[in-house]
Amino acid sequence: MSANIPTEAPKPFEPLHGECTCGNIKYEVVAPPVGKPCLCHCNNCKRQTGSMFTSNVIVLRETLNITGKYKVWSRGDDGKGWSSLFCPECGTPICSFRDDRPDKAVVRIGTLDSRDLVRLEKPVLEMFCARKIGWPADVEGAAQFEEWPTRDDLSQVDGSASIT
Template sequence: MGFEGGCRCGAVRYELEADNLPPTYACHCVDCQTWSGSAFSLHAIVAEDALTISDSGHTFRLPEGQEAMPSEHIGCAACLTRIASRNPALPGFLVLRVGTLDRSSEVAPAMHIWTRQKQPWLTIEEGTPGFEVSPTPQEFAAAIAG
């Protein structure tokens, strides 16, 4: 079984090989707010070899010093949708932008990170784990596992 997704204009498509939709997390950091143009961004960490992105995917990096965690971004050069990113903190994995999944309406964040920067009007569902900044890898794994 797998899941499909793509950019806004449809030029870049991808397939995620997985039995279930991936667990997701909402990041409320200012960078994610700015990148997404919204209050937070939804992400899922997926194995790099489980995600096949069409050849039309465009890879780019921001100039040094413009990101807290320098990353390589993969997306669409036509509509500028970011599909995923890769960074040295997660070798062998990609951070998938969950909103690009065709079935994005079926996912809900298993946890929230960088809540100290979240918009004050946003309420996080009671019982959903939250972290004021980035959790440790162990805290992240425990929270995302549910």
């Protein structure tokens, strides 16, 4: 005879909310991200954001609801096409899409509302570290990749295999 041990029901996912600097674009992520946060030090991310790196989380595109007027800029990167969505009023980058991964969106986590940003874990990996500027410290415990990590590389990193 087996005992019925009460289990705690999992908490329903609370959507993540974010917006651009001027508030023209607002968005909501209505399901949990498919990967954990990561940092990218590639030159395109640095130039697009005017920062040392981007802080990102991968979500399923169908779970990302965006309202407001936005523009999309497309570019090639290492043979892969990318499109970046940004606010035409203030220039804030919101997310990017890889042409060969149309089901996923790379959300810039700095655009999340503060109350939702703190709900995310710290980054589990940093990529394009070969292009990293020397003075920002590595994220403690995060896997470090000189370039774009392979699927095999990512299988060793908890929760990050969805970026490829």
